[in-house]
Amino acid sequence: MTSQSLPALLQQSSIDDHDEALQSANAALSKSKSDLRATHVKAVALLKLDRYDDCLRVFEEAGDALKKRAALEYAYALYKCGKLEEATEVVAQLSGSGHRGAQHLEAQATYRAENFRRTAELYESLANDASLEASDLRINSWAADAQLQWQGWASQVRHSRPTRDDLEAFETVYNAACLGIARGEFGQAEVLLKRAKELCRTSEDLTPEDRAAELLPIAVQQLYVLIQQGKSQEAEAILEEISVDSISELSTKKIAQTNVTLVRDSAANPFLLYKGLDAAPEAPENDRLFSFQDTISTENAHAADLLVQKYDGIIRSTAKALSQAPWPSADARTNLLSVYNAAAHARGEPSPKALKAILPALDNRPKDLGLALTAVQLFVRAGNTTSAITTLERTLQHLEAADDKSVRFNPGLLGILVSLYKLEGRKTQIRAELAKAATYWRSTPSNNQAPPTSLLRAAATSLLHSTDSTDLTTARDIFQTLHQQNPHDPAALAGFIAAQAPLDYTQVPTAKVDSLPEVSTLIADVDLATLESAGIAPPASASAAAAAALAGARKRQASAAASAPKRVRKDRLPKDYDPAKTADPERWLPLRERSSYRPKGRKGKQRAAERTQGGVVSDDKPAASNSGGGVVNAPSGGGSKKKGGKKGKR
Numbered sequence: 001m002t003s004q005s006l007p008a009l010l011q012q013s014s015i016d017d018h019d020e021a022l023q024s025a026n027a028a029l030s031k032s033k034s035d036l037r038a039t040h041v042k043a044v045a046l047l048k049l050d051r052y053d054d055c056l057r058v059f060e061e062a063g064d065a066l067k068k069r070a071a072l073e074y075a076y077a078l079y080k081c082g083k084l085e086e087a088t089e090v091v092a093q094l095s096g097s098g099h100r101g102a103q104h105l106e107a108q109a110t111y112r113a114e115n116f117r118r119t120a121e122l123y124e125s126l127a128n129d130a131s132l133e134a135s136d137l138r139i140n141s142w143a144a145d146a147q148l149q150w151q152g153w154a155s156q157v158r159h160s161r162p163t164r165d166d167l168e169a170f171e172t173v174y175n176a177a178c179l180g181i182a183r184g185e186f187g188q189a190e191v192l193l194k195r196a197k198e199l200c201r202t203s204e205d206l207t208p209e210d211r212a213a214e215l216l217p218i219a220v221q222q223l224y225v226l227i228q229q230g231k232s233q234e235a236e237a238i239l240e241e242i243s244v245d246s247i248s249e250l251s252t253k254k255i256a257q258t259n260v261t262l263v264r265d266s267a268a269n270p271f272l273l274y275k276g277l278d279a280a281p282e283a284p285e286n287d288r289l290f291s292f293q294d295t296i297s298t299e300n301a302h303a304a305d306l307l308v309q310k311y312d313g314i315i316r317s318t319a320k321a322l323s324q325a326p327w328p329s330a331d332a333r334t335n336l337l338s339v340y341n342a343a344a345h346a347r348g349e350p351s352p353k354a355l356k357a358i359l360p361a362l363d364n365r366p367k368d369l370g371l372a373l374t375a376v377q378l379f380v381r382a383g384n385t386t387s388a389i390t391t392l393e394r395t396l397q398h399l400e401a402a403d404d405k406s407v408r409f410n411p412g413l414l415g416i417l418v419s420l421y422k423l424e425g426r427k428t429q430i431r432a433e434l435a436k437a438a439t440y441w442r443s444t445p446s447n448n449q450a451p452p453t454s455l456l457r458a459a460a461t462s463l464l465h466s467t468d469s470t471d472l473t474t475a476r477d478i479f480q481t482l483h484q485q486n487p488h489d490p491a492a493l494a495g496f497i498a499a500q501a502p503l504d505y506t507q508v509p510t511a512k513v514d515s516l517p518e519v520s521t522l523i524a525d526v527d528l529a530t531l532e533s534a535g536i537a538p539p540a541s542a543s544a545a546a547a548a549a550l551a552g553a554r555k556r557q558a559s560a561a562a563s564a565p566k567r568v569r570k571d572r573l574p575k576d577y578d579p580a581k582t583a584d585p586e587r588w589l590p591l592r593e594r595s596s597y598r599p600k601g602r603k604g605k606q607r608a609a610e611r612t613q614g615g616v617v618s619d620d621k622p623a624a625s626n627s628g629g630g631v632v633n634a635p636s637g638g639g640s641k642k643k644g645g646k647k648g649k650r
Contacts, residue, residue: 018048036062040070047073052080052286075105082286084113100126107140114291116147117156124158135169142166142175149182150292162192170199174218181221186228193222216247220256227262235263251283255293258300270307277304295333302340306348314344328367328399330410338370351378362391366398369413376416389420405444409437411455418458431466434459438478456482460495475499490517 025042028035039062046055056077059067067074071094078087087109094102107122123141127134145157162176177192200206200214219241226235244260247253261276277300283289289297305314318341325334345361346354355378362371372395379388396417399408407413414437421430438459441452456478463475479495486492494516500508586594 018045021045022049036065036069039066040073043070043073043077047076052077056081072099072102072105075102075109079105079109079112080286082284082288084109088113088115095122107144111140111144111147114147114151116144116151117153120144120148120156120158135172138166139169139171139175142172142179146175146178146182147290149179150290154183167195168199170196170203170214170218173199174221177221177225181225186225190222190225190229193218193225197222212246213248216242216256217252220247220252220259223259223263224255227259232263239263249287250281251287251289251293254280254283254289254297257281258297270304274304274308277301291333295336298333299336299340306340306343309348311344311347314340318344322368328369328402328404328407330369330407330413335370335373338365338368339374342371342374351382354378355382362395366395367402367404367407369395369407373416376420380420385420385423389417389424392417392420405440409440411437411452414455427465431462431471434462435471435474438474442478442481453482453485457491457495460499464495464498469503472499472503476503 022042022045025038025045028038029042032038039058043055043058043062043066046052046058055073059070059074059077067090071090075087075091075094078084078090088106091102091106091109095106103122103126107119107126110116110118110122120141123137123144127137127141142159142162145159148154148156157179159176159179162173166172166176173192173196177189177196180186180189180192197215197218200211200218203211206214219238223235223238223242226232226238239260242256242260244253244256247256257280258277261273261280264276280297288294302314302318318337321337322334322341325331325337327334329335342358342361345357347357349357355375358371358375358378362368362375365371372391375391376388379385379391396408396413399405414433417433418430421427421433434455438456441455460475460478460482463471463478466472466475476496476499479492479499482489482492483496493512497508497513497516586596591597592599
């Protein structure tokens with residue numbers, strides 16, 4: 001068969017008969033291996049048959065000519081084989097030229113590569129010119145927003161609450177529930193998952209097999225939500241709907257196995273828990289877990305290892321992984337490995353003993369943030385905030401000396417340091433640390449991204465309390481930048497005016513001041529009576545006056561109580577007690593020290609004379625003591641010895 005007869009044969013074959021198309025292409029290639037058109041047909045047929053590795057092999061053997069002719073198919077084969085970066089690079093050239101199919105593929109590739117901001121941008125661009133695919137775009141954009149929330153890019157999330165149209169398809173409702181889970185709104189997510197399950201069961205577009213396949217991930221997600229809410233009985237009921245062996249996707253199967261293990265009674269036994277988590281299958285490269293899922297899975301595995309006391313194994317595995325990771329790093333996964341490495345070194349000992357094992361390791365790895373933060377937490381738990389601050393400051397000094405500024409001024413790390421400073425009231429250190437961080441982020445933004453707004457706002461607010469004109473100038477510039485980024489932010493505008501006014505009030509635009517909301521509108525909905533009845537503390541001056549008045553009242557009560565006669569219980573009085581007689585003031589002294597004491601006999605009079613100060617001392621006797629229990633001179637050394645005595649037994 002020649003290549004010229006191939007199109008006629010393909011027109012006569014069924015669209016779904018991809019095996020026949022593959023056979024025809026192979027027959028043509030057996031006569032002419034350089035037939036580019038037949039090779040193209042073979043690659044498409046292999047894609048239709050889900051033989052992605054074989055398809056990619058065809059592209060590699062055919063060379064650049066086929067890759068250029070069928071760039072979209074080549075990128076799709078790379079994507080399905082898990083080579084996401086190469087797929088994105090190939091398809092980005094087609095996507096930039098406005099190829100709609102290429103944009104869809106780039107969105108899928110960037111989604112799996114966890115470049116969710118680019119994914120959201122692509123879906124937003126596609127939604128501006130959508131007709132029949134509007135529903136699919138809505139579903140995928142919700143999924144991208146859920147991942148953005150998980151990655152900490154909450155400001156980039158475009159959806160807040162599902163609309164009426166979103167609630168019509170179970171896929172959109174499911175992705176909206178995933179976004180709620182990422183936000184920690186488990187109650188709302190539970191409601192949405194129930195609706196997604198109901199819509200899936202009543203869908204007429206699904207076959208019974210497809211319906212069962214779609215219900216499984218919904219049930220797995222629902223199980224996780226119930227676990228997080230502590231609803232154990234409802235979680236056990238969901239277990240009946242989950243058949244782990246029926247899940248085809250290995251990533252979903254691993255998550256399902258983990259959640260099922262945590263719900264069952266095996267979680268109470270650490271060895272059964274370890275066995276259940278270890279039975280979860282490992283996902284392949286083309287179906288791998290997302291980074292936040294993989295981090296949680298790693299955390300579960302190491303926690304189970306600690307419970308069964310596999311300390312040496314944890315130390316070896318985490319040390320090997322840390323040696324291959326970039327260091328120092330603010331990555332959560334890398335620092336989590338350091339935490340479990342430290343926990344394994346501690347071997348389950350309490351804080352004081354654990355610190356003895358962790359601090360030497362920190363001396364060997366002074367820039368290990370996970371290890372440093374573990375030591376800081378142990379110090380704080382022991383109530384030693386000063387040592388916690390010293391440990392963290394030492395780590396930051398090492399980072400600054402090594403010019404690792406991006407990690408040194410990480411917002412989360414600075415937040416911990418500032419919190420520790422607040423516990424000890426170190427306002428000057430807080431202001432200085434935030435000022436240095438603001439200077440760094442404004443001058444050298446990381447990865448061409450905007451500086452962290454929350455950190456800049458905190459730094460500028462702290463600098464407002466300084467009397468130094470340099471600090472006020474820095475605060476003014478920061479607030480001005482924030483106001484330019486978001487002109488509708490009243491806090492940024494108020495901060496700019498507050499910083500500029502002490503420097504030069506004439507430079508404050510009157511229109512800016514007038515645009516600020518009035519104080520009366522800010523406190524219009526505040527019920528002062530309710531606040532006072534709820535126990536709101538008065539202002540500092542009023543509280544100080546009240547404290548002084550209370551102290552004076554207490555002093556007056558104390559003086560009045562001192563002048564009043566003290567009442568004594570009758571059972572504590574002696575039997576011959578007479579209230580009319582005055583008690584002897586020397587009744588608490590020993591008998592021989594009272595003024596009324598008179599010794600009897602010759603020996604008693606002699607001892608009394610020896611204890612009298614200023615009395616006559618006999619020459620034939622050394623003074624043994626002085627009266628009143630004075631100090632007696634004792635011989636220096638261990639004890640007295642007789643000189644000239646004979647040794648041995650007498």
